[in-house]
Amino acid sequence: MANQASTKSASRRSSSAKRSSGPRTVIRNARLATDAGLGPSVDVYVRGAVIEGFDLGGAVDREHDAGGNLLTPAFIDLHTHLRDPGQEVKEDLTSGLSAAAAGGFGTVVSMANTAPVIDDAGLVADLVRRSELIGQARLRPAATVSVGLAGERLTDFAALKEAGAVMLTDDGIPLVDSHLMRRACEYAAELGLVIQTHSEEPALRNAGVMNEGAVSRALGLPGNPASAEAVMVFRDAEIARMTGARVHIAHVSSQRAMRVAQWLRADGAPITVEVTPQHLTLTDEALRGFDPVFKVAPPLRTAADVAYLRETVRAGLVDNIGTDHAPHTRAEKERDLLEAPFGIASLEVSFALLYSELVETGELPLAHLLHLLQAGPAGVMGWQAPVLEPGAPADLTVLDLTTAREVRGQRFKSKAKHNPWEGRLLRGWPRLTMVRGEACFVAEA
Ligand SMILES: [Zn+2]
Numbered sequence: 001m002a003n004q005a006s007t008k009s010a011s012r013r014s015s016s017a018k019r020s021s022g023p024r025t026v027i028r029n030a031r032l033a034t035d036a037g038l039g040p041s042v043d044v045y046v047r048g049a050v051i052e053g054f055d056l057g058g059a060v061d062r063e064h065d066a067g068g069n070l071l072t073p074a075f076i077d078l079h080t081h082l083r084d085p086g087q088e089v090k091e092d093l094t095s096g097l098s099a100a101a102a103g104g105f106g107t108v109v110s111m112a113n114t115a116p117v118i119d120d121a122g123l124v125a126d127l128v129r130r131s132e133l134i135g136q137a138r139l140r141p142a143a144t145v146s147v148g149l150a151g152e153r154l155t156d157f158a159a160l161k162e163a164g165a166v167m168l169t170d171d172g173i174p175l176v177d178s179h180l181m182r183r184a185c186e187y188a189a190e191l192g193l194v195i196q197t198h199s200e201e202p203a204l205r206n207a208g209v210m211n212e213g214a215v216s217r218a219l220g221l222p223g224n225p226a227s228a229e230a231v232m233v234f235r236d237a238e239i240a241r242m243t244g245a246r247v248h249i250a251h252v253s254s255q256r257a258m259r260v261a262q263w264l265r266a267d268g269a270p271i272t273v274e275v276t277p278q279h280l281t282l283t284d285e286a287l288r289g290f291d292p293v294f295k296v297a298p299p300l301r302t303a304a305d306v307a308y309l310r311e312t313v314r315a316g317l318v319d320n321i322g323t324d325h326a327p328h329t330r331a332e333k334e335r336d337l338l339e340a341p342f343g344i345a346s347l348e349v350s351f352a353l354l355y356s357e358l359v360e361t362g363e364l365p366l367a368h369l370l371h372l373l374q375a376g377p378a379g380v381m382g383w384q385a386p387v388l389e390p391g392a393p394a395d396l397t398v399l400d401l402t403t404a405r406e407v408r409g410q411r412f413k414s415k416a417k418h419n420p421w422e423g424r425l426l427r428g429w430p431r432l433t434m435v436r437g438e439a440c441f442v443a444e445a
Helices: 010-019 093-102 121-134 157-163 178-191 214-219 226-243 255-266 277-281 284-289 303-314 350-359 366-373 375-381
Strands: 024-034 037-047 050-054 062-065 070-073 075-080 105-110 138-143 167-169 194-197 247-249 271-275 396-400 429-435 438-442
Touching (some): 024 366, 062 438, 075 375, 093 121, 105 396, 121 138, 178 194, 178 226, 194 226, 226 247, 226 255, 226 271, 255 303, 271 375, 277 303, 277 350, 366 375
Parallel strands (some): 024 062, 105 138, 138 167, 167 194, 194 247
Antiparallel strands (some): 024 037, 070 396
């Protein structure tokens, strides 16, 4: 588990902290996570874009009060759909990156299934440039594996990496051609890039709009069997093993797929595994009302699947929680269940949901949940784990673990207000999120 208050490399970084310039900010009355819970209150000093130190005193330009709440490194989401360019009616960079900050995220990896799709270095560079002007959460773009998401020809991985792409994924559409997957893995391995898969076998998924099982049969709705996911996880993990490529299996939703992933990982496949807040907290029973707000791919599974995913998380076999924030317009999500698009908007509710359902109930230690949103995703990408120490980036979030508040989509920064948890009373809401030393989200009182 990540030690939030690690200071082991503080001396190495103190020289860079001294060199940093910019406004000096203090966050007073912050409590850091320790192995035993929350530590005593400290004042965290930020100079420019980096942490300067703790309880330093002296003049400051700006001041925030954490109110005795937890202060921790801002989260990393490896799975965010920002819909920009081309689908700004659903979300755009400003609304999406603001939603990320409001959810406690300091960095998001944006998915590439936009319009046009991100399969070209110029488009990657444009995303990087525009996101930096916005000054909310950091955007690290993913690019597609295949040109036009068509699953036929590989994109120019080297040029995409050079332009700033950090991950290759056709997420949203499974990569069907196994030979193309093999060549993608070989190419990515050479460049040290992570390939993320959307592992569902399309022919087996067929026209399924929800999990295939007792509920889909009772409702008379076309089902998508867990086997569609398990079959493709097997193929993707086996090709990772064969090629040595780093393959990240996105949003594993079912017991069968998770068991396959863990078996191949134990057998040497260099894979990592992601789960989502929705697959950890909702079941296919939610579809009984025919409400498309619960329609997502892969689908919400059974209570037994949720229990197994949670067990795998507790056992330390899951690398990260990715939101798979997938915004759509209300009109789209109010269509008939068969017609409505797949996707749940979850950036702003994810931490409170996971904290309330997993940590408050005693199922998972707080440090473990934080790990799945900080060092876990950083490790998947080969990035340095976020830490609180002098010289480290001042990407921070303050989380209120005590005040219960209802989920209110209308308060979301995201354009997608429609969400499955509306009205739920949760704790763990972000109070303040700082990115590059700038407070980009401050909760209303
Ligand atoms: Zn996906």
